[in-house]
Amino acid sequence: MHSDTSQLLARRERVLSPSYRLFYEEPVHVVRAQGCWIEDVAGRRYLDAYNNVPVAGHCHPRIVAAMARQASLLNTHTRYLTEEPVLLAERLLATLPDALGKVILTNSGSEANDLAIRISRMATGARGVIVTDGAYHGTSDLLQGMSPVTGLPLGQHVYPIRMPEGQCGPEQFAALVGDAIARMESEGVRPAALLVDTIFGSDGAIADPPGFLAGGVDAVRKAGGLFIADEVQPGFGRTGAGMWGFARHGVVPDLISTGKPMGNGQPVAALVMRDEIARTFARNQRYFNTFGGSSVSCAAALATLDVIEDEGLIGNARRIGQRLMAGLGPMVAASPLLTDLRGAGLFIGVQTTSADVATAIVNALRGAGVLIGTAGRSNAALKIRPPLVIRAAQADLLLEAFAQALFEVRNINQ
Amino acid sequence: MHSDTSQLLARRERVLSPSYRLFYEEPVHVVRAQGCWIEDVAGRRYLDAYNNVPVAGHCHPRIVAAMARQASLLNTHTRYLTEEPVLLAERLLATLPDALGKVILTNSGSEANDLAIRISRMATGARGVIVTDGAYHGTSDLLQGMSPVTGLPLGQHVYPIRMPEGQCGPEQFAALVGDAIARMESEGVRPAALLVDTIFGSDGAIADPPGFLAGGVDAVRKAGGLFIADEVQPGFGRTGAGMWGFARHGVVPDLISTGKPMGNGQPVAALVMRDEIARTFARNQRYFNTFGGSSVSCAAALATLDVIEDEGLIGNARRIGQRLMAGLGPMVAASPLLTDLRGAGLFIGVQTTSADVATAIVNALRGAGVLIGTAGRSNAALKIRPPLVIRAAQADLLLEAFAQALFEVRNINQ
Structure with missing residues (x-):
């Protein structure tokens, strides 16, 4: 862990209520963001495929x-x-x-x-x-x-x-x-x-x-x-x-x-x-x-x-959403860990076989520099919800990382 | 009423819920603000002695x-x-x-x-x-x-x-x-x-x-x-x-x-x-x-x-608050319309004899270019609560306008 991160974590625990939760076991220490990119304190960039607030992209x-x-x-x-x-x-x-x-x-x-x-x-x-x-x-x-x-x-x-x-x-x-x-x-x-x-x-x-x-x-x-x-x-x-x-x-x-x-x-x-x-x-x-x-x-x-x-973001949400669904479809069909694919536009859910599998995929994607989340009654669904400005090349990057994450997680689960 | 004001009023009534209320019978149509000054669409300036949100002054x-x-x-x-x-x-x-x-x-x-x-x-x-x-x-x-x-x-x-x-x-x-x-x-x-x-x-x-x-x-x-x-x-x-x-x-x-x-x-x-x-x-x-x-x-x-x-705003709140209390004290003592003066710093209440009197004073002050409000169970109290950056000269302007408003309202009530 970056030394600035452990220091900030300690300060945060001292002053914020313990009812707060951070994403990921090792939290993402964010210092700037632009469009679909989030950058951490070590200068590492993450593709944001999670956040539904910055619909026009971070810091438009x-x-x-x-x-x-x-x-x-x-x-x-x-x-x-x-x-x-x-x-x-x-x-x-x-x-x-x-x-x-x-x-x-x-x-x-x-x-x-x-x-x-x-x-x-x-x-x-x-x-x-x-x-x-x-x-x-x-x-x-x-x-x-x-x-x-x-x-x-x-x-x-x-x-x-x-x-x-x-x-x-x-x-x-x-x-x-x-x-x-x-x-x-x-x-x-x-x-x-x-x-x-x-x-x-x-x-x-x-x-x-x-x-x-x-x-x-x-x-x-x-x-x-x-x-x-x-x-x-x-x-x-x-x-x-x-x-x-x-x-x-x-x-x-x-x-x-x-x-x-x-x-x-x-x-x-x-x-x-x-x-x-x-x-x-x-x-x-x-x-x-x-x-x-x-x-x-x-x-x-x-x-x-x-x-x-x-910027035609509704059309972009439809087109990139279709691109993501088209890319995810074969992976869901082929993987024993994934049981359903659903959604509309850039609000996509992928059902996995368990909360453990979903968490493992989210963590593997984070390792590959892509941020998504989990949802559902049993937290076994993956939630993919990028800013609406996401481009085709970024969607493809997400799909590649997703395929790689599936591969890693399947190995872990065997 | 300014023609822009009546047009905007009509538009507002069309789209905002009727549960909204505007201050004053003829609303203040605000287009800009700076420090303790609020400016309306006709270019008229008002001294803001009401708003407790812009504590550091409007648009600092x-x-x-x-x-x-x-x-x-x-x-x-x-x-x-x-x-x-x-x-x-x-x-x-x-x-x-x-x-x-x-x-x-x-x-x-x-x-x-x-x-x-x-x-x-x-x-x-x-x-x-x-x-x-x-x-x-x-x-x-x-x-x-x-x-x-x-x-x-x-x-x-x-x-x-x-x-x-x-x-x-x-x-x-x-x-x-x-x-x-x-x-x-x-x-x-x-x-x-x-x-x-x-x-x-x-x-x-x-x-x-x-x-x-x-x-x-x-x-x-x-x-x-x-x-x-x-x-x-x-x-x-x-x-x-x-x-x-x-x-x-x-x-x-x-x-x-x-x-x-x-x-x-x-x-x-x-x-x-x-x-x-x-x-x-x-x-x-x-x-x-x-x-x-x-x-x-x-x-x-x-x-x-x-x-x-x-900017030492707490000290300023204390000093200008004292100045306002010192100026209001004799008016409250002398006026049959005012029964009590209270408060701390720049949170000042003046009790009047009725809601009608309080409203008449608020309206007279608005006519003189000073914004205050009413409060209390029966709406008979005046609430003076300017941004904490208010200066001595502005406080004196408020006091002058207050004395004038009292005079006008006393005449109306006789």
């Missing part, structure tokens, strides 16, 4: 410049009239179906999801919330109880559904949601919301078949509940099929939350909802968020939208 | 430069080893008593307070939380139930105490906390935490006498609960008596939360706690916050700490 100069310009001009809140939050809301709404008409800006996907639940319960007068059993929806007290993947106790009136690993048929999903509604109604609880990712992220990148969500959404609406699409991970072009993950499912959510990629690293997030839901909420409650909608955060988000559009 | 060039530098180098999260969050935690802890030893970084005071409650309940195994009846502690679902000033229903196991307006004696506060403990224990609930501002902000800037919190803190600890100091408003030098509001009370909290001023406008906040509380929490739960502790947010917070130190 246009976004940095927009933030710096705004920060030197004005950085204030939504109780004064300023243009930036209005512009951002207009730009967001222009990417969404007409039915979604009102925006609230927050600092994180957690704040957006927490508010989405509060608003849904108020708008429906009901309490029940349906999530998947591998879901992660945020860090707040309310959302921890709706994030079974954490292993923490479920919140009151939370009904998880047990997702299959891999694919989920539309009838199967509708039946699962129907069961959850029946369970809650047998306990005298009515459904307020179905809250799911539009690619099930922490469940292990479950994306297919397109459209499988629709029946479940119908079921919850028939029972009086709303559909909240958690777009924190699939949103902003990651699926390669458009800006938002829900579009692949042919459904229009009642509320959508977004976060991680929205400011390319700047803490900015949003909740968008149908007009009448916003009106019902506003009749009962005001809402103010000190930093939510602040000028610099909006400037970062506006610049991120510009880059996604001007 | 040193903080802007630090953010821009970091944003172009690296902006990543705490699962890689990076120096910025460690440096920030070290710098924060250096301003705090030794007992407070572990840091978690978040995006907002709301996220910090939400987590503080969760940790306190886990560490004590108890549920009861005591707050004041004019308290505001954040936007999350959990914290809305602990913010009686919003008028929303109280959360489960939340016990508000009814604060007197103006001063609160130490025995009085201890008795109020004792009553709340007795109430909860009669319902079979044990106290997890006393959560209060160390200058009671939304209660109407209740600061005195110094030390009045101590007896209440003792009482909650004797009953097994923890003391969470909400430093979101009083922290970072605002009291002029040091970095933190709790120091005026001769108490050391078990946990402190901070937020608003920490990054001079950048969304960054922190929870700091005793080591053993952090260890207990970590035994049961991991914690990860995507943007919390991200490099750019840390760089903004580090630069803000530098400016507070290098």
